[in-house]
Amino acid sequence: xxxxxxxxxxxxxxxxxxxxxxxxxxxxxxxxxxxxxxxxxxxxxxxxxxxxxxxxxxxxxxxxxxxxxxxxxxxxxxxxxxxxxxxxxxxxxxxxxxxxxxxxxxxxxxxxxxxxxxxxxxxxxxxxxxxxxxxxxxxxxxxxxxxxxxxxxxxxxxxxxxxxxxxxxxxxxxxxxxxxxxxxxxxxxxxxxxxxxxxxxxxxxxxxxxxxxxxxxxxxxxxxxxxxxxxxxxxxxxxxxxxxxxxxxxxxxxxxxxxxxxxxxxxxxxxxxxxxxxxxxxxxxxxxxxxxxxxxxxxxxxxxxxxxxxxxxxxxxxxxxxxxxxxxxxxxxxxxxxxxxxxxxxxxxxxxxxxxxxxxxxxxxxxxxxxxxxxxxxxxxxxxxxxxxxxx
Ligand SMILES: NC(=O)c1ccc[n+]([C@@H]2O[C@H](COP(=O)([O-])OP(=O)(O)OC[C@H]3O[C@@H](n4cnc5c(N)ncnc54)[C@H](O)[C@@H]3O)[C@@H](O)[C@H]2O)c1
Numbered sequence: 001x002x003x004x005x006x007x008x009x010x011x012x013x014x015x016x017x018x019x020x021x022x023x024x025x026x027x028x029x030x031x032x033x034x035x036x037x038x039x040x041x042x043x044x045x046x047x048x049x050x051x052x053x054x055x056x057x058x059x060x061x062x063x064x065x066x067x068x069x070x071x072x073x074x075x076x077x078x079x080x081x082x083x084x085x086x087x088x089x090x091x092x093x094x095x096x097x098x099x100x101x102x103x104x105x106x107x108x109x110x111x112x113x114x115x116x117x118x119x120x121x122x123x124x125x126x127x128x129x130x131x132x133x134x135x136x137x138x139x140x141x142x143x144x145x146x147x148x149x150x151x152x153x154x155x156x157x158x159x160x161x162x163x164x165x166x167x168x169x170x171x172x173x174x175x176x177x178x179x180x181x182x183x184x185x186x187x188x189x190x191x192x193x194x195x196x197x198x199x200x201x202x203x204x205x206x207x208x209x210x211x212x213x214x215x216x217x218x219x220x221x222x223x224x225x226x227x228x229x230x231x232x233x234x235x236x237x238x239x240x241x242x243x244x245x246x247x248x249x250x251x252x253x254x255x256x257x258x259x260x261x262x263x264x265x266x267x268x269x270x271x272x273x274x275x276x277x278x279x280x281x282x283x284x285x286x287x288x289x290x291x292x293x294x295x296x297x298x299x300x301x302x303x304x305x306x307x308x309x310x311x312x313x314x315x316x317x318x319x320x321x322x323x324x325x326x327x328x329x330x331x332x333x334x335x336x337x338x339x340x341x342x343x344x345x346x347x348x349x350x351x352x353x354x355x356x357x358x359x360x361x362x363x364x365x366x367x368x369x370x371x372x373x374x375x376x377x378x379x380x381x382x383x384x385x386x387x388x389x390x391x392x
Contacts, residue, residue: 007188008033008080010105011087012043012070015122015156018056018163019086024063026192031077032070033108040070052331055164078112082188085109086122086156088261095268097126103137110141118150118184120174121202124209124262125153126269130202131177151177152185153202155209160331171195175205213266214286219252220263221289224296227254256384257296257338259327264293264336297342304346304382307389311379320346320353321378325360325368329385332359334368339384343370354378 009020012034020032034040042049044065048057060068071077087105090098102123109119119138121130130153135146142149154174158166172193176182186198199205223241230237241251258264267286274283308318327337334340346353347370354373355365362372375381381390 006031006080007082007084008077008109010034010077010083010085010109011123012036012039013086013088014050014053014160015158015163016084016086017043017050018053018158019084019122019156019167020068021056021059021063022164022167023192024066024068025059028067028192030063030068031080032068033072033074033077034070035072037072040072043068043070052161053163054161059164074108074112080112081114081117083109083113083117083119084122085119089123089125091265091268095265096272097269099129099133102129103133106134106137107141110138113138113142113144113149115144115148116150118152118181118188120152120154120185120189122154122156124155124213124266124269125206126273127203127206127210128273130206135177150181150184151202152181153177153205154185154189155205157209157212160333168194171197173197173199173205173208175199175202177202210266210269213263214270214289216252216263217258217267217293218285218289219250220255220258221292223252223254224257224292226251228299254387255293255296255338256300256342256387258293259335259337259339260333261335264290294338297338297345300342300382300384300387301345301349304380304389305349305351307380307391308351310391313379316350316352318352318380319373319378320351320380320382321373321375322346322353322355322382322384323357323375324384325355325357325365325370330359340368340370342382342384347371 006029007023008031009016010033012020012032020030024030032043039049043060046061046064048060050056085105087101089102092098121134130151135151139146152174154172157170157172172195174185174189174196176185182198190196227237230240244251267290271283271286304320308315311318322343325337325340325343327333327335343353343355354371356373356375357365365372379392
């Protein structure tokens with residue numbers, strides 16, 4: 001029987017740091033490895049680099065620099081027997097996954113991997129990544145063969161701001177690249193994840209996370225479509241939605257589209273893989289949902305333009321304020337922000353479109369390539385979270 005003593009978490013970002021802190025808080029000794037040396041120093045001083053993350057302050061004050069030791073040097077984790085990797089996977093302009101960060105992290109882990117160690121990937125990836133790519137990077141960097149180390153996948157299911165409570169309460173799944181790995185990974189994880197479910201394989205665990213993103217994207221696209229139809233029919237969408245929803249029907253909220261680094265990206269993992277296999281007819285709905293959600297900014301630009309025509313001024317002089325340019329209310333992040341894209345689209349149309357956001361200073365708005373304006377100084381305010389156009 002393998003005895004797991006020390007856990008390494010590779011990648012101490014928004015997702016990895018809360019996980020490392022929760023593991024440390026469960027009484028385990030954790031080495032956090034991150035190439036950002038400055039971040040490591042802060043964590044070791046007990047400082048919290050993600051202040052919006054509820055509960056993280058307290059955990060880092062207690063464990064930072066003690067049972068959670070952060071380092072930029074992989075050799076400091078050489079005595080660890082469990083390696084959890086949670087670094088980003090970006091997509092290129094054509095939404096093809098770019099594996100270079102993952103490959104680099106796994107090659108570094110491979111360089112210190114020993115026989116009997118367990119490696120778990122948490123980053124959301126196209127199904128098959130753990131079995132194929134991760135296994136081969138680890139083998140080539142470590143010189144070990146496939147059966148000499150355990151390999152598993154467990155998608156993180158956190159939500160920025162609520163990561164600690166998510167880790168402690170939300171169901172988490174884990175699956176091994178083989179049966180032994182699944183069992184070994186389950187035994188380690190259940191020491192710090194109370195609500196854990198072992199699934200039959202790493203590939204199933206990978207698919208679970210991607211499916212969740214697809215579900216959200218398609219359902220938001222449906223809500224957006226129904227919203228536009230209701231608008232055309234002169235129906236109050238909010239009232240209809242409130243009464244339509246019951247335990248067997250959940251119409252989502254309409255929006256300016258879908259932002260963030262997760263939901264707008266994960267459907268592409270499946271779309272691109274189906275295209276690679278020339279199975280074009282298997283992902284039509286996913287593709288359509290992506291298009292529908294991305295087109296919502298054109299819809300809102302059109303609506304705002306119509307409102308501008310009601311203002312007694314030449315079109316180019318109507319002052320428009322887009323209120324809220326982050327991708328989600330209350331979260332200072334801009335990945336694929338459709339609100340930001342909408343503000344740029346309006347400005348590109350030659351309109352006097354500016355922006356304001358409760359989380360951003362004037363300088364921060366300007367750094368996004370937009371002009372800043374207080375909502376009260378505008379002729380028209382578009383509240384991108386409430387989906388309200390107000391004439392002032
Ligand atoms: N943040 C979220 O809310 C969230 C939500 C859902 C899923 N995720 C998942 O978590 C993954 C990571 O996201 P994140 O938000 O933590 O990213 P992040 O950018 O906040 O952090 C990534 C960290 O990894 C470090 N890093 C990069 N390359 C490295 C390497 N080779 N070795 C060691 N460290 C390295 C970076 O310095 C950084 O601190 C995402 O790809 C996604 O799958 C995150």
